[in-house]
Amino acid sequence: MQTSRTHELTAEQIYAAVRSGGGRLTVPLRILVDVLIAGEDHPTADELIAAVESRTPGIAPSTIYRLLQRLEDAEVIEHIHVGRGPAVYHLRHNEHAHLVCHECGAIIGIPEATFDGLVRSIGRKYDFTIEPRHAALLGRCRRCVA
Amino acid sequence: MQTSRTHELTAEQIYAAVRSGGGRLTVPLRILVDVLIAGEDHPTADELIAAVESRTPGIAPSTIYRLLQRLEDAEVIEHIHVGRGPAVYHLRHNEHAHLVCHECGAIIGIPEATFDGLVRSIGRKYDFTIEPRHAALLGRCRRCVA
DNA sequence: ATTGCTGCAAACCTTTTGCAAGAAT
DNA sequence: ATTCTTGCAAAAGGTTTGCAGCAAT
Numbered sequence: 001m002q003t004s005r006t007h008e009l010t011a012e013q014i015y016a017a018v019r020s021g022g023g024r025l026t027v028p029l030r031i032l033v034d035v036l037i038a039g040e041d042h043p044t045a046d047e048l049i050a051a052v053e054s055r056t057p058g059i060a061p062s063t064i065y066r067l068l069q070r071l072e073d074a075e076v077i078e079h080i081h082v083g084r085g086p087a088v089y090h091l092r093h094n095e096h097a098h099l100v101c102h103e104c105g106a107i108i109g110i111p112e113a114t115f116d117g118l119v120r121s122i123g124r125k126y127d128f129t130i131e132p133r134h135a136a137l138l139g140r141c142r143r144c145v146a
Numbered sequence: 147m148q149t150s151r152t153h154e155l156t157a158e159q160i161y162a163a164v165r166s167g168g169g170r171l172t173v174p175l176r177i178l179v180d181v182l183i184a185g186e187d188h189p190t191a192d193e194l195i196a197a198v199e200s201r202t203p204g205i206a207p208s209t210i211y212r213l214l215q216r217l218e219d220a221e222v223i224e225h226i227h228v229g230r231g232p233a234v235y236h237l238r239h240n241e242h243a244h245l246v247c248h249e250c251g252a253i254i255g256i257p258e259a260t261f262d263g264l265v266r267s268i269g270r271k272y273d274f275t276i277e278p279r280h281a282a283l284l285g286r287c288r289r290c291v292a
Numbered sequence: 293a294t295t296g297c298t299g300c301a302a303a304c305c306t307t308t309t310g311c312a313a314g315a316a317t
Numbered sequence: 318a319t320t321c322t323t324g325c326a327a328a329a330g331g332t333t334t335g336c337a338g339c340a341a342t
Binding site: 170171172173190191192207208211212231232233 | 341
């Protein structure tokens with residue numbers, strides 16, 4: 001096993017997480033996990049489908065969607081909703097909230113702790129527990145504010 | 147013209163806003179505006195389509211979508227994205243940010259000022275201007291936290 | 293008379309689902 | 318041997334678009 005900085009998950013650890021939930025270790029699962037680990041930060045399902053396809057043709061889009069759900073159930077990944085567009089996915093070892101620029105689509109990850117104050121005050125005032133990781137905050141990045 | 151508490155927009159004022167942008171005052175537009183003023187707080191496009199249809203049959207869904215866009219361009223209404231589901235619309239005279247429970251779908255309107263601190267600190271740290279009205283914060287309402 | 297708006301139908305995009313065959317356990 | 322997963326294809330949900338005719342200006 002490789003050494004890992006921070007909480008980087010290895011493919012092996014992810015496989016273990018999937019199996020411990022009774023899941024099977026299939027070829028498409030392995031490929032998707034590799035793509036998730038190696039690929040960019042916030043891929044959409046479509047980008048993942050393309051990446052998997054380019055690596056090993058013949059895997060059905062529906063399979064990717066089902067795998068993504070499986071990985072989410074295993075608490076390995078998480079998806080967030082980005083305004084109107086498709087959901088984006090990311091590994092949970094990399095947990096954070098997101099700022100999304102609705103002009104250029106840039107996604108900025110920020111520490112969840114940024115919301116601590118807001119979580120508390122909204123919890124108190126509205127009896128509502130916000131989960132800042134679950135939906136992005138929309139706005140404009142510096143370049144697009146111009 | 148009627149007196150109006152707070153900043154309630156009258157239908158007439160909305161018509162004026164639409165016309166000042168070069169838009170025409172059509173029958174479907176009038177009906178939709180009435181529905182928006184009279185109806186519930188956070189309708190989806192689908193609910194608006196149903197409400198318009200029940201009032202005056204024969205108006206195409208695509209017309210409603212185009213009208214909503216027109217009203218949005220005229221800065222009369224605004225839509226927000228609510229996690230995976232369809233967008234919801236509301237009159238801008240009623241501006242606020244939203245908390246959405248992703249268990250039961252409840253929508254809670256909260257004053258935008260709630261975000262003042264966060265807007266400032268995120269602006270400073272990430273060079274990013276969040277627009278809290280534009281996307282809901284997802285979480286769980288009290289009943290669903292149980 | 294001009295041109296914006298409408299209804300209709302079809303297309304679109306993202307995601308989900310039914311099903312029979314195949315693969316991991 | 319069991320039953321979880323897959324590929325395929327179709328469906329579903331929400332929204333957008335092309336087009337010819339109608340209506341507001």
